[in-house]
Ligand SMILES: *[C@@H]1O[C@H](CO)[C@@H](O)[C@H](O)[C@H]1NC(C)=O
């Protein structure tokens with residue numbers, strides 16, 4: 001009897017330690033140290049590099065653009081996203097119109113494309129939003145399409161992406177295998193409710209430096225700022241720790257440098273919503289008004305009025321928010337986070353980008369084995385220069401398109417369409433007929449060049465040759 005009991009005890013102990021091991025392994029997977037953008041890059045290049053192209057022909061032959069790795073825009077949206085109202089004197093459109101009415105977001109999961117565990121993970125990501133904001137996510141079935149025409153549809157995909165805000169009708173959040181992690185899903189939901197990337201904010205230059213020397217030239221537009229006219233930051237201060245901020249690894253290494261060095265390895269986190277993420281969502285979706293909180297209610301410091309009309313302030317590690325301490329006096333209740341102002345003139349790099357030969361993605365050796373270095377030279381010169389031994393190729397001189405859809409986009413007239421032409425030209429130099437004429441080493445070229453020093457050299461050469469005879 002006694003031995004049986006101890007045997008049970010041993011088995012129980014074994015089971016517990018086994019379970020602990022499994023949990024630890026799962027934990028490791030979550031904390032493999034990869035940033036948001038690294039995961040997006042590896043998901044996009046799982047089977048090919050085409051998902052890194054700017055332009056894509058989607059279902060029903062719709063032309064779409066994938067900007068900043070994971071935001072899918074149609075051409076109207078791209079032109080608006082890239083617009084510069086102050087320059088073009090265009091009326092600014094705010095993304096407010098793309099909010100979900102009454103903070104209610106219906107979603108559908110294409111169940112055949114996900115495992116039970118994936119589905120639990122997606123629902124877990126919604127919990128983050130529902131715990132801290134007034135956004136409500138309601139799962140609907142495809143048979144409910146008539147009642148919920150506007151909804152998010154989770155589906156499998158090459159790469160991982162979302163549309164920006166509510167666009168009308170079913171809109172995808174695509175989750176490739178690599179992206180089936182809570183933090184990534186929280187990030188993509190951020191785009192779907194209307195968030196741009198933090199590092200694309202109009203005021204980002206006060207907080208980060210974009211190291212363009214580390215980014216292939218035709219990817220420079222991926223690091224554009226969004227014009228102040230099309231977004232509203234609700235006076236929430238720039239946040240290095242936002243879930244919508246990339247690390248410095250998208251399209252290159254060391255591409256984003258934080259002006260406060262201590263934040264360099266904090267950017268690109270995917271643990272969850274930060275305090276300012278939560279505050280922004282609460283303000284953007286009018287959560288205080290929705291909860292009928294008194295309008296005049298003020299919170300100390302950076303605090304905001306949240307659930308149950310309480311004031312919430314930045315929390316301690318592991319907790320993004322905490323109820324604000326009750327202040328006895330009301331004198332300094334609105335101290336704002338000091339805004340960092342640049343006292344020095346911004347450093348303008350006039351030097352041409354130094355050409356560093358390196359791979360931009362981690363899957364290059366596989367592509368090389370598959371013979372892609374020869375088959376797809378333009379893309380490989382962009383992403384796998386080192387592995388494909390294409391270091392000497394000058395991207396600016398290569399008369400090549402960097403995407404399959406280029407001829408279609410060129411013939412649709414996008415090479416000269418205001419708003420997006422810059423983007424198109426960078427991606428499609430060949431189809432947009434921007435290539436420099438190739439200098440052939442023929443005699444006629446030599447004489448047509450009209451370069452006097454060269455003619456002198458030729459004369460000297462002739463004279464020397466004659467003397468030798
Ligand atoms: C793009 O989507 C918007 C909704 O965000 C829609 O109004 C517009 O007509 C679409 N444009 C194209 C070219 O499909």
Ligand SMILES: [Zn+2]
Nearest residue numbers: 070071187197
């Ligand atoms: Zn994103």
